[in-house]
Amino acid sequence: xxxxxxxxxxxxxxxxxTLFLATNESPYVLAYEWSYLGFGAKYSDPATLPTxxxxxxxxxxxxxxxxxxxxxxPYISVYPWSSSGFGTKYSDPATLPSxxxxxVDFSPNGSDIAVSYAxxPYISVYxWSSLGFGAKYSDPATLPNGNSPGVRFSNDGLTIAVAxxxxxxxSVYPWSSGFGTKYSDPATLPxGSGIKVNFSNDDSAIAVAHDxxxxxSVYPWSSGFGAKYSDPATLPTxxxxxxxxxxxxxxxxxxxxxxxxVSAYPWSSGFGSKIADPxxxxxxxxRGLAFTPDGNNLAISHTDTPQITVYxWSSSGFGTKYxxxxxxxxxxxANGIRVKFSRLQS
Numbered sequence: 001x002x003x004x005x006x007x008x009x010x011x012x013x014x015x016x017x018t019l020f021l022a023t024n025e026s027p028y029v030l031a032y033e034w035s036y037l038g039f040g041a042k043y044s045d046p047a048t049l050p051t052x053x054x055x056x057x058x059x060x061x062x063x064x065x066x067x068x069x070x071x072x073x074p075y076i077s078v079y080p081w082s083s084s085g086f087g088t089k090y091s092d093p094a095t096l097p098s099x100x101x102x103x104v105d106f107s108p109n110g111s112d113i114a115v116s117y118a119x120x121p122y123i124s125v126y127x128w129s130s131l132g133f134g135a136k137y138s139d140p141a142t143l144p145n146g147n148s149p150g151v152r153f154s155n156d157g158l159t160i161a162v163a164x165x166x167x168x169x170x171s172v173y174p175w176s177s178g179f180g181t182k183y184s185d186p187a188t189l190p191x192g193s194g195i196k197v198n199f200s201n202d203d204s205a206i207a208v209a210h211d212x213x214x215x216x217s218v219y220p221w222s223s224g225f226g227a228k229y230s231d232p233a234t235l236p237t238x239x240x241x242x243x244x245x246x247x248x249x250x251x252x253x254x255x256x257x258x259x260x261x262v263s264a265y266p267w268s269s270g271f272g273s274k275i276a277d278p279x280x281x282x283x284x285x286x287r288g289l290a291f292t293p294d295g296n297n298l299a300i301s302h303t304d305t306p307q308i309t310v311y312x313w314s315s316s317g318f319g320t321k322y323x324x325x326x327x328x329x330x331x332x333x334a335n336g337i338r339v340k341f342s343r344l345q346s
Contacts (some may be wrong), residue, residue, distance in 0.1 A: 004151075016331060018043070018081075018342035020066060021301055021308050022054035022288075025330030029068055031085065034292075034341065038310065038322035046086035050077045052323075055149070056103040056327075056338050060110045060128070063343025067089075068102030069115050076101050076115045077186040078132065081342065090132035097124050102149040103196070108157045112228070116148035116162055123148055123162050125179075140179035144171045150196040154203045154221075163194030163208055165209050166178075170194045170208050172225075186225035190217040200245045209240030209254060216254050217242050218271075232271035236263045247295040250315065251275070255286035255300055262286055262300055264317055275317035282309045288338040299334030308336050 019034040028050045032039030052072025059066055059081075066086075075097040080087030099119025103135040106128065108114050113133070114125045122144040123231065127134030150163030153175065160175045171191040174180030192212030192221045199206050199221065215236040220226030237260030245252050252267040261282045266272030284304030291298055291313065298313040307329045312319030329336065 007188075012072050014297065014342070015292040017063075017292075017309070019290075019299060019308075020057055020330055020340045020342065021336055022057055022068065023307060023329045023336055024053045025334045028052075028070065029057070030144045030327075030329050031093075032325055032327075039325040041309075042305065042325065042327040043085040046079055046089065048077075048089040049126040052100075053100055054337055056105075057340040058104045058106055058113075059340060060106045060113075061108055061116040061343070062110060065106075066340075066342075067104045067113060069104040069117075071100040075099070075117060076104060076113075078113070078297060091134065093124075093133040095124070095136045102147065103151045103163075105152050107153050108155055112153075112177075113173075114153065114160060116144070116151035116164075118147045120166065122146070125160070137178050140171075140173055140182060141169070142182040143208045144159040146165060146283050149206070150194060150209075152197050154199045155201055156203055159199075159203075159221075161197045161199070161206060163197040165193040169210060170197055170206075172206070174223075183224050185270065186217075186219055186228060188217075188228040191215075195240060196242045198243050198275075199243065201247060201249050204249075205245075205267075205269075207243045207245070207252065209256075211239040215256060216243060218252070220269075229270045232263075232265055232274060234263070234274040241285070242289045244289040244291060246313070247291055247293060251317075253287050253289055254301075255282075255283045261302060262289075278311055278318035278321065280309070280321040285335075287336060290339045290341050292341050294345070297341075299339045299341070303335045304331050305334075307334055308339060 002071040027045040031043040050070040069183045074092040097117040099117040113128045121139040144162040144164040146166035148164040168185040191212040192210045196209045207218040214231040236256040238256045253264045260277040264275040282302040286302045288301035301312045306324040311323045
């Protein structure tokens with residue numbers, strides 16, 4: 001199961017829910033109805049907006065709450081979510097993150113929420129309940145080494161990974177109501193600053209998107225790093241901004257800074273040959289990726305108008321681009337930063 005980006009749907013069930021887009025212009029987070037027809041109506045904005053440019057989005061495992069990390073205090077904002085839209089923002093945590101929020105994730109059982117950020121200790125995890133934030137857990141004994149733009153729990157909830165800007169660029173810890181002793185670094189480190197980190201849905205692989213060639217590094221994972229997989233034969237063309245496995249782990253997708261802005265590969269214990277680019281490319285530097293829970297659609301957020309592009313997706317790769325939403329985010333200078341599909345299905 002994907003705990004943040006959706007569940008594998010039941011046989012024959014077609015996803016219908018909500019697509020969320022974070023941008024650098026107020027209202028900072030937009031929510032649209034989504035169905036097999038594409039974009040529907042835009043929901044009303046939250047009554048209390050995030051206080052600055054968002055950097056990441058996450059859902060709790062039941063789809064009842066949406067979290068936004070952002071660059072101005074309190075650095076994280078969480079809202080109840082239902083078919084009626086955004087509810088009243090939860091109270092801020094008693095102990096705030098100490099710097100600009102960079103990434104956020106819920107544990108797969110929904111009992112914890114993690115936010116990574118730009119200042120020491122670089123990562124904070126809080127207990128979470130229907131009442132909102134609980135107490136902050138103790139910091140890890142070995143902190144991530146620098147500004148930490150990516151955090152993810154493994155899908156079994158037993159591990160938490162942090163991508164950060166200084167060597168070793170990724171730090172991974174056992175998780176059980178608190179941080180365990182940091183796992184040993186991979187024998188072959190990522191080649192540059194870690195930007196995002198993600199686990200395959202079956203937790204057999206851990207992937208890091210980073211800022212130097214080959215821009216993506218993937219390792220076997222089993223209570224520690226295995227030997228790095230060979231790089232793809234056709235590399236992404238620029239800094240890896242984000243990385244996702246398809247819901248059935250048959251593909252791995254990297255979005256990046258240079259045209260064609262997205263690179264997709266078959267995945268089976270290693271990279272296959274790069275899939276053909278979409279016929280209509282994303283509009284500029286791609287920042288975010290999200291599959292629908294049924295795996296039939298792939299959304300990409302990017303820097304140029306329309307800031308969000310969604311394609312049909314199949315085992316063959318990219319299909320037809322959906323029509324843009326009728327209400328575009330912000331002005332033509334807005335940047336699409338992150339995208340997520342809700343957990344709610346019909």
